[in-house]
Amino acid sequence: xxxxxxxxxxxxxxxxxxxxxxxxxxxxxxxxxxxxxxxxxxxxxxxxxxxxxxxxxxxxxxxxxxxxxxxxxxxxxxxxxxxxxxxxxxxxxxxxxxxxxxxxxxxxxxxxxxxxxxxxxxxxxxxxxxxxxxxxxxxxxxxxxxxxxxxxxxxxxxxxxxxxxxxxxxxxxxxxxxxxxxxxxxxxxxxxxxxxxxxxxxxxxxxxxxxxxxxxxxxxxxxxxxxxxxxxxxxxxxxx
Amino acid sequence: xxxxxxxxxxxxxxxxxxxxxxxxxxxxxxxxxxxxxxxxxxxxxxxxxxxxxxxxxxxxxxxxxxxxxxxxxx
Numbered sequence: 176x177x178x179x180x181x182x183x184x185x186x187x188x189x190x191x192x193x194x195x196x197x198x199x200x201x202x203x204x205x206x207x208x209x210x211x212x213x214x215x216x217x218x219x220x221x222x223x224x225x226x227x228x229x230x231x232x233x234x235x236x237x238x239x240x241x242x243x244x245x246x247x248x249x250x251x252x253x254x255x256x257x258x259x260x261x262x263x264x265x266x267x268x269x270x271x272x273x274x275x276x277x278x279x280x281x282x283x284x285x286x287x288x289x290x291x292x293x294x295x296x297x298x299x300x301x302x303x304x305x306x307x308x309x310x311x312x313x314x315x316x317x318x319x320x321x322x323x324x325x326x327x328x329x330x331x332x333x334x335x336x337x338x339x340x341x342x343x344x345x346x347x348x349x350x351x352x353x354x355x356x357x358x359x360x361x362x363x364x365x366x367x368x369x370x371x372x373x374x375x376x377x378x379x380x381x382x383x384x385x386x387x388x389x390x391x392x393x394x395x396x397x398x399x400x401x402x403x404x405x406x407x408x409x410x411x412x413x414x415x
Numbered sequence: 416x417x418x419x420x421x422x423x424x425x426x427x428x429x430x431x432x433x434x435x436x437x438x439x440x441x442x443x444x445x446x447x448x449x450x451x452x453x454x455x456x457x458x459x460x461x462x463x464x465x466x467x468x469x470x471x472x473x474x475x476x477x478x479x480x481x482x483x484x485x486x487x488x489x
Contacts, residue, residue, distance in 0.1 A: 248465050295461045345454065 176200045178396060179241075179293065181231060182259030184210035185282045186359035187309060190389035191256055196220045203246050205229050206259065208306050218244060231259050232277055234284035242292045251300040254396040255293040257286040257331070262361055264320045272275045275323055279396070282327035287334060294342060303346030305396045308335050309388075312411045318378070332407055339405030348404035350395045355383035355411030378413025416487055420480070425464045427455050441481030449480075463487070467470075 178195050182188035185206030189212055192202050196216065202224045204213065217224050227245040246252060263278040264269075288305060297304040310332050313325040332351050339349040356362050356373050365373070374381055388410045394400055395408065417439055420449045425435040433450055451459065460472045463483070471477050471486050 295464070298458050299461045299465055305463075 176245075176254065176396075177203065177250055178256060178290075179203045179246055179252055180207070180256040180258060180392050181205045181289070183210050183226070186361065187260040187354065187357065187385055187388050188256075189213060189216070189295050191258060191392050192216060192224065192387050194386075194389045194393045197246060198224055201225075203227075203250070205241065205245070207209070207231065209333070215412075224238070231357055232261075232280040232287045233396060234244045234280050234288050236265055237285060237288040241289060242296070246296070247297055248296060250296075251302055252293055252296045253302060254305045254307070255289065256392055256396070257289065259286075260328075260361070261323050264324065264364070266320055267322050270323060276342070278323065281283070282324075283330045283334075286331065290334070290338060294338075294347065298345070304348075305400070306335070306338065306347070306349040307392050307395045308332070308349075308351045309392070310351045310407065312353060312355045312414050313352065315409070318373070335407075336405045342355065343404055348395075348400070349399075350352050350403060350405070352388060352391050352395065353405040353407050353409045353411060354388045355409075357383045357385050357388065359385065374412075376414055378415060381412055383412050385409060417484060419466060420463070420487075423459060423466070424449060424451070426453065426462075427458055431455070439480045441479065441484065442458060443480040444478055445480065445483075446478070 178200055180188055180191055180202055183192050184206035184331060192204055193216060195202050201223050205227055207228060207230055209226060209228055213226065217226065229240050233240065259281060261278050263274050263279045286308065293306065308331045310328040311320040311325060314329045335349045335351045355377060366391050392409055395403065424432060428450065434451065442449050443449055445456060460470065464470050467487055469487055471483050477483055
């Protein structure tokens with residue numbers, strides 16, 4: 176199977192690529208930076224893993240940058256993992272419109288445009304494909320400073336549900352994985368004390384395991400999940 | 416160009432067990448005359464885009480065969 180994964184250079188995106196490659200799939204990765212870890216993975220999976228450096232805040236040129244110059248119509252896509260995201264943390268009274276717009280370009284507008292062309296690829300090849308968006312526990316449990324970020328992920332969750340309803344009759348599924356806080360670069364700005372407080376809110380009292388998130392994404396992409404669509408799957412150590 | 420469009424439209428109609436049409440006319444309405452739904456039009460769009468590298472839905476709705484041909488002639 177051929178899968179498109181955004182934000183592939185590190186963290187969850189890199190782990191998703193690793194899991195999909197270990198299952199024998201071909202992976203088309205997009206990120207801004209070509210990280211050393213990703214290059215190592217390319218060495219291990221020569222001819223199975225492809226990379227293009229793309230600025231995902233450029234939502235105007237998705238068709239050209241992604242679907243003309245990288246994943247063209249000759250490549251039949253079976254799935255798309257929308258993982259790339261940027262965090263913009265601040266309290267609401269400090270909200271800066273420029274930063275908000277930039278975050279929405281990366282977290283919402285570009286993923287929606289990519290979904291448009293992924294669906295077109297699936298229509299062209301009559302593929303019963305699977306789309307997985309990566310959201311955040313902050314959509315469902317409030318955290319100080321994350322209102323803007325959480326709102327962008329909430330938009331994705333709504334987009335996914337309605338995409339599922341719209342394209343279900345063509346066999347295309349759309350789901351969301353909602354991870355808890357992980358030990359990745361996205362949460363690297365938090366202090367040990369802040370992290371500890373966040374982890375205490377979970378049932379398992381720990382950071383969410385990145386590999387568990389990646390395995391859940393791979394499951395949702397696979398035929399094993401053929402009856403699951405329009406869902407948000409929480410992988411968050413039980414933030415209840 | 417018109418022949419290619421005819422082939423694509425008939426492929427879509429055949430998949431829905433509708434009889435093929437012999438010819439296309441500029442005034443044919445894609446929905447009411449040719450029986451294409453919004454999903455069929457989406458498939459038509461991607462097939463035309465794949466063939467001619469033109470997105471016929473880029474600037475809004477398309478209603479007739481003539482409107483598609485005009486976009487492809489540009």
